[in-house]
Amino acid sequence: MPKCLCPIVPTIFLAPLAAWKIENLTMMSPDEVSALGVVRDVYEDDQLTEIVVEDIRIPSQQAGPASTEMDPEGVAAVLAEFAGDGVDAADVRLWMHSHAAMKTFWSQTDVDCIEGLRTGEGAPLVSIVTNHDGHRLGRIDWWEPVRLTLDDVPVEVLLPDYDLADELSATLAERVRPFPPPPKTKALAIRDTPAPNHHGLWWEDDGLDLLGGHVWGADVDEEDVR
Numbered sequence: 235m236p237k238c239l240c241p242i243v244p245t246i247f248l249a250p251l252a253a254w255k256i257e258n259l260t261m262m263s264p265d266e267v268s269a270l271g272v273v274r275d276v277y278e279d280d281q282l283t284e285i286v287v288e289d290i291r292i293p294s295q296q297a298g299p300a301s302t303e304m305d306p307e308g309v310a311a312v313l314a315e316f317a318g319d320g321v322d323a324a325d326v327r328l329w330m331h332s333h334a335a336m337k338t339f340w341s342q343t344d345v346d347c348i349e350g351l352r353t354g355e356g357a358p359l360v361s362i363v364t365n366h367d368g369h370r371l372g373r374i375d376w377w378e379p380v381r382l383t384l385d386d387v388p389v390e391v392l393l394p395d396y397d398l399a400d401e402l403s404a405t406l407a408e409r410v411r412p413f414p415p416p417p418k419t420k421a422l423a424i425r426d427t428p429a430p431n432h433h434g435l436w437w438e439d440d441g442l443d444l445l446g447g448h449v450w451g452a453d454v455d456e457e458d459v460r
């Protein structure tokens with residue numbers, strides 16, 4: 235069945251297992267590191283809306299602070315491992331790599347690697363680059379029937395649906411209440427302060443003598459003031 239490619243940008247979702255592995259692989263590796271993964275395309279009305287990354291595996295490779303290069307036999311071994319789990323090789327369409335301490339972007343080496351992982355008709359290749367700051371940059375490439383690249387594709391972690399929304403909402407209503415309004419104070423805001431009278435005094439009758447400078451309130455005797 236012919237399927238539309240992407241009038242809208244699909245979201246790349248990481249299943250919990252894949253998210254855990256990608257996050258920890260990134261943080262455990264002081265240098266760059268590559269992994270391959272299995273994906274599941276989700277279509278709604280022939281429209282690709284999501285690509286879910288289900289799992290990843292690490293092929294043997296050479297890696298340094300600024301590059302990673304998978305061994306061809308390492309890639310073949312990972313494909314064989316996935317096949318042993320019943321995964322179709324055609325669904326192994328994720329390449330993720332970490333940029334370690336560097337920012338997330340696509341280097342020319344990365345673009346060359348993506349070209350080398352060219353996929354078949356209607357089968358998008360998902361690429362994700364991560365780093366130690368927790369950034370994830372996503373990209374989707376098609377080669378057939380047309381060459382197409384979507385960059386800066388959102389990458390989100392797929393949370394399980396625990397079906398606990400009603401319970402959570404009831405607990406929220408039962409246990410969380412607003413703070414009471416703050417008590418009113420006698421202090422006057424500046425905007426409420428009356429203009430001084432012709433003696434330059436405020437509240438002369440209440441004993442507040444700003445010119446004397448030290449009497450606060452008519453009922454304060456000198457003993458208390460000292």
Ligand SMILES: [Zn+2]
Pocket residue numbers: 331333339340341344363
């Ligand atoms: Zn890179």
